[in-house]
Amino acid sequence: MARTLINVPKTAKPGDTITIKTLISHPMETGFRPGTDGRILPRSIVTEFICRFEDEEIFRAELFPASAANPYLTFTWVATRSGRFSFTWRGDGGFDQTESATITVA
Amino acid sequence: MALIGLLLSHTLAGAEPIPQAERRSGFDQMSPEIQAMQRDDGANPGMLAVADGEDLWTKAPPSGGPACAGCHGVASSTMRGVAARYPAWDARTDKPIDLQGRVNVCRREHQGAEPLAYESPDLLALTAFVAAQSRGLPMAPPDDARLDPARAEGRALFEARQGQLGLSCAVCHDDHWGRRLGAAVIPQGQPTGYPLYRLEWQSVGSLQRRLRNCLSGMRAEPFTYGAPEYLALELYLATRAAPLPLESPAVRP
Numbered sequence: 364m365a366r367t368l369i370n371v372p373k374t375a376k377p378g379d380t381i382t383i384k385t386l387i388s389h390p391m392e393t394g395f396r397p398g399t400d401g402r403i404l405p406r407s408i409v410t411e412f413i414c415r416f417e418d419e420e421i422f423r424a425e426l427f428p429a430s431a432a433n434p435y436l437t438f439t440w441v442a443t444r445s446g447r448f449s450f451t452w453r454g455d456g457g458f459d460q461t462e463s464a465t466i467t468v469a
Numbered sequence: 470m471a472l473i474g475l476l477l478s479h480t481l482a483g484a485e486p487i488p489q490a491e492r493r494s495g496f497d498q499m500s501p502e503i504q505a506m507q508r509d510d511g512a513n514p515g516m517l518a519v520a521d522g523e524d525l526w527t528k529a530p531p532s533g534g535p536a537c538a539g540c541h542g543v544a545s546s547t548m549r550g551v552a553a554r555y556p557a558w559d560a561r562t563d564k565p566i567d568l569q570g571r572v573n574v575c576r577r578e579h580q581g582a583e584p585l586a587y588e589s590p591d592l593l594a595l596t597a598f599v600a601a602q603s604r605g606l607p608m609a610p611p612d613d614a615r616l617d618p619a620r621a622e623g624r625a626l627f628e629a630r631q632g633q634l635g636l637s638c639a640v641c642h643d644d645h646w647g648r649r650l651g652a653a654v655i656p657q658g659q660p661t662g663y664p665l666y667r668l669e670w671q672s673v674g675s676l677q678r679r680l681r682n683c684l685s686g687m688r689a690e691p692f693t694y695g696a697p698e699y700l701a702l703e704l705y706l707a708t709r710a711a712p713l714p715l716e717s718p719a720v721r722p
Contacts, residue, residue: 366520370511384509388517391671432671433514 364460365389369450371464375442379468383414383422384437387452387460391432409454412436417446426454442468486624486709487643487657494713495656495721498647503668507720515597515666515718518590518673522598525591534580537595544602552600553609553715556704558616565619565700568596569675587694593673597664600717607712608661616704619697623705626698632689638702653722658683659710660703662719669722676703 370384387409394406408430414422422438445468451461496504506512526544529536541547552568559566559574566574572595573584585592610616627638641650642658649655663676670678677699681691692698 366517368511368516368520384511386512386514386517388514388521431668433517435512435514437512 365452365458367450367452367460367462369462369464371448371466373465374467374469377442377444377468379442380439381442381466382437382439383448384435385412385414385450386433386435388433389452389454389458391430391434393428405456407455407458409434409452409458411451411453413451413453414438415449415451416440421448442466444468485643487646489712492659492710492713493646493657494659494661494716496662496716496719498654498656499720499722503720503722507662507716513666513718513720515664515673515720518594518597518664518666519601519718521590521594522596522601525595526598530576530580530582532581534582536580537575540579544598548599548602550603550606550609552596552603552717553606554611556616556700556707557611558613564697565616565704567700567703568599569677570695570700572596572599588675588678593664593675596675597673597718600664600715603715604717605714607714608707608710610704610707610711619701620704620708622698623701623703626702627705627709632684632687634688636687638683658706659713660706661710661713662716662721664717665719665721667721673718676706 366388368384368386372381375381389409390407391409392404392407394403394408396404398404406428408428409426412422412424412426412434413420421440424436426434445466447463447465449461449463451459453459496507499507510516523544526537529539538544555571556565556567557571559570561574569587569592572592576582576584585595628643630637630640638658641655646655646657660676660679663679664673666673667679677694680699680702681694684691
């Protein structure tokens with residue numbers, strides 16, 4: 364499991380624009396580098412990120428080669444009601460990780 | 470080449486250490502964007518290593534020995550200020566020891582575990598976690614006379630010209646800090662943020678890794694990891710940086 368840092372405000376007022384910050388620990392191996400044995404290391408990057416609020420998709424990003432290691436994604440959302448965010452990262456080699464966070468809107 | 474010529478011509482008089490009032494962290498010379506990245510724990514990638522270190526702190530080694538927390542308890546109180554006092558004197562080996570060395574001594578003697586390799590993710594995570602407990606505290610190198618010979622050796626190394634370019638650490642970091650080397654602003658070389666996340670590395674690294682970087686940039690032969698020369702340099706750098714506050718895990722370009 365990769366380490367993630369997710370920053371969602373715990374509470375917000377209805378109509379507030381909140382900033383969501385996510386960071387995941389990932390080497391983002393390019394697929395162009397030779398390893399110590401001279402063979403090319405297989406590409407291993409995060410290719411997709413999806414954030415859902417309850418079951419509604421609120422943000423999606425596709426990532427490509429030349430993204431930084433430990434990709435940091437930040438985006439905003441207008442608070443409507445309390446609920447649960449889910450964050451999913453998918454990538455090469457079957458990489459798939461989901462984390463969640465909750466927010467109280469009142 | 471013109472710049473190198475300039476550096477050489479300016480420094481024949483010899484280097485003087487930076488007076489305490491003029492000491493500045495490399496943080497002050499970074500762009501506002503990278504400063505913001507370091508300040509925000511949700512954006513600072515070094516915090517990933519700190520979080521890993523926190524897990525390792527409470528996890529008992531497979532040997533059955535105690536976890537770090539088994540002896541040291543809650544790091545936020547017991548480890549507060551510890552990193553600011555390293556490198557310190559190790560009475561058992563009669564040598565100076567840095568935080569990485571201390572972690573490995575603990576592993577060997579109290580946990581019955583293998584020492585962690587230099588720059589291994591686990592060692593960086595543990596040292597980052599311990600160092601992060603001292604964030605904001607001033608560097609406080611121990612006032613221990615037994616460390617003086619190594620400190621003096623560190624200063625001599627810092628001021629000695631070496632490598633094919635004939636540069637010393639002091640030529641850039643004492644005499645020309647604040648000016649530019651190519652596109653980069655030359656920092657004072659204060660080791661206040663280690664282990665830190667370097668954007669160029671795309672990873673966390675130790676002060677020894679940074680010193681190796683500078684040495685190969687000067688076209689000198691880097692010492693191997695754990696060499697006494699690094700300990701001596703780390704000791705001198707800590708004295709040279711005090712009382713700047715610790716900022717681990719820092720972010721640097």
